[in-house]
Amino acid sequence: MDHLKIHHIGYLVKHIDKAAAAFKQLGYAAASESVWDSHRKIHILFMEKDGYRIELVSPADNSSVISGLIKKYKNSPYHICYETPDLDAALAALASTGFTAIDAPAPAPALQNRRVVFLMSPFLGMIELLENRLPG
Numbered sequence: 366m367d368h369l370k371i372h373h374i375g376y377l378v379k380h381i382d383k384a385a386a387a388f389k390q391l392g393y394a395a396a397s398e399s400v401w402d403s404h405r406k407i408h409i410l411f412m413e414k415d416g417y418r419i420e421l422v423s424p425a426d427n428s429s430v431i432s433g434l435i436k437k438y439k440n441s442p443y444h445i446c447y448e449t450p451d452l453d454a455a456l457a458a459l460a461s462t463g464f465t466a467i468d469a470p471a472p473a474p475a476l477q478n479r480r481v482v483f484l485m486s487p488f489l490g491m492i493e494l495l496e497n498r499l500p501g
């Protein structure tokens with residue numbers, strides 16, 4: 366799997382505007398506008414510092430897919446996203462080595478509708494795969 370490249374670290378935050386302001390105090394700059402993902406009911410904002418990219422993820426309400434996660438983990442990093450040229454092949458390869466997909470590949474509005482999928486490992490928790498090309 367040496368073709369996997371780290372794209373971002375996903376960071377759960379309860380208040381996205383206050384979190385963005387705090388990251389700015391640390392020297393991060395916004396790398397996108399805040400995007401509303403209606404499928405997952407989350408607000409997303411990408412920020413960058415020193416070549417590292419983070420993804421602030423904040424639930425809209427208790428019906429969001431991540432509202433349970435934020436109750437458990439509070440404000441915290443919770444996944445590393447890996448970019449791959451072939452999402453289906455990477456998914457199959459990881460599934461054969463103990464990773465379990467927790468949803469089906471779906472377009473990500475905050476990432477040009479490129480497909481993403483989340484997987485769990487019993488040894489390192491959650492990861493995200495991101496397809497390294499535009500849909501269609």
Ligand code: NI
Nearest residue numbers: 375420446493
């Ligand atoms: Ni992510």
